[in-house]
Amino acid sequence: MRLDGKVALITGAARGLGRACALKFAQEGVDLVLLDVAGNIEGVPYQLGSQSQLEYTAKCCQQFGVVVRHMRVDIRNMAEINQAVDEALSCFEHIDILVNNAGIAAPSGKVVHDVTEAEWLLMQDIDLNGAWRMIKAVGRLMAQQRRGSIINIASTAGLVGYRNFSGYVAAKHAIIGLTKAASLDYAPLKVRVNALCPGSVRDCETVEGKMLSEIARSLDVDVNEHEAVFTQSQPMNELIEPIDIANAATWLASDESYRVTGSVITVDAGFTSR
Numbered sequence: 167m168r169l170d171g172k173v174a175l176i177t178g179a180a181r182g183l184g185r186a187c188a189l190k191f192a193q194e195g196v197d198l199v200l201l202d203v204a205g206n207i208e209g210v211p212y213q214l215g216s217q218s219q220l221e222y223t224a225k226c227c228q229q230f231g232v233v234v235r236h237m238r239v240d241i242r243n244m245a246e247i248n249q250a251v252d253e254a255l256s257c258f259e260h261i262d263i264l265v266n267n268a269g270i271a272a273p274s275g276k277v278v279h280d281v282t283e284a285e286w287l288l289m290q291d292i293d294l295n296g297a298w299r300m301i302k303a304v305g306r307l308m309a310q311q312r313r314g315s316i317i318n319i320a321s322t323a324g325l326v327g328y329r330n331f332s333g334y335v336a337a338k339h340a341i342i343g344l345t346k347a348a349s350l351d352y353a354p355l356k357v358r359v360n361a362l363c364p365g366s367v368r369d370c371e372t373v374e375g376k377m378l379s380e381i382a383r384s385l386d387v388d389v390n391e392h393e394a395v396f397t398q399s400q401p402m403n404e405l406i407e408p409i410d411i412a413n414a415a416t417w418l419a420s421d422e423s424y425r426v427t428g429s430v431i432t433v434d435a436g437f438t439s440r
């Protein structure tokens with residue numbers, strides 16, 4: 167087991183890529199603190215992960231024999247985050263890995279001048295500020311430990327633009343900036359910060375991911391049509407599988423990537439190579 171004895175905090179762990187990372191980490195021997203808002207957020211026009219999905223992720227991970235805690239935390243709320251980190255520390259005494267995965271894809275689907283201020287701010291508050299808050303809560307501890315791996319789940323939208331997704335694209339570009347800046351702050355302290363940029367991921371039933379269908383809905387496009395367009399636009403002519411992201415996160419979390427920091431790694435079947 168490549169990560170045996172490590173402790174990871176994963177946000178947005180109720181379903182989707184967060185669940186995929188949690189399952190893979192558990193398989194590799196990581197004790198887990200799984201965080202999710204586990205409920206809907208006003209202004210987000212689709213259902214987010216639920217409490218029962220968060221509990222299900224935890225139950226599946228426990229089957230690998232690791233210790234798993236799960237907590238309801240909204241990454242917009244610094245007090246909730248700090249409380250979760252305190253609880254994690256009283257349980258495990260160290261935190262080695264932080265996966266900043268929680269995110270929303272919508273409100274989106276509008277030309278930039280039609281986006282309301284509330285929609286813009288909500289998107290930034292979750293997709294960018296949430297990751298910063300998590301780093302703020304965990305970074306000092308990792309610096310004291312002189313070890314840690316922070317993995318920010320960005321997107322190909324952090325590298326290129328997508329029409330009618332200005333808020334999401336801006337937040338994901340900013341997360342890459344945050345990754346680079348934080349990696350410099352922490353490099354002498356042996357804490358690593360990297361970003362993963364998934365291409366279009368298949369909404370896989372096992373992890374109950376919803377993003378692809380929600381992006382299609384925001385664009386008012388049929389999900390099958392949307393899948394076909396993205397399959398074609400990714401040069402390998404395949405969608406990304408959640409396990410592809412979990413595998414990349416596992417490598418970034420492991421000591422195999424010990425001198426990798428400030429990197430922006432695409433897992434996009436060639437989409438951004440064009």
Ligand SMILES: NC(=O)c1ccc[n+]([C@@H]2O[C@H](COP(=O)([O-])OP(=O)(O)OC[C@H]3O[C@@H](n4cnc5c(N)ncnc54)[C@H](O)[C@@H]3O)[C@@H](O)[C@H]2O)c1
Binds near residue numbers: 178179184239268322
């Ligand atoms: N699925 C894709 O095609 C794709 C592609 C590129 C990047 N990403 C990124 O991957 C990450 C995960 O996406 P996914 O596809 O698994 O989406 P998803 O909607 O299936 O899961 C996201 C999870 O984050 C949680 N969450 C949302 N807001 C939260 C908040 N304020 N506090 C705590 N938890 C919150 C949700 O409840 C949900 O469980 C996101 O950051 C997304 O931008 C996804």
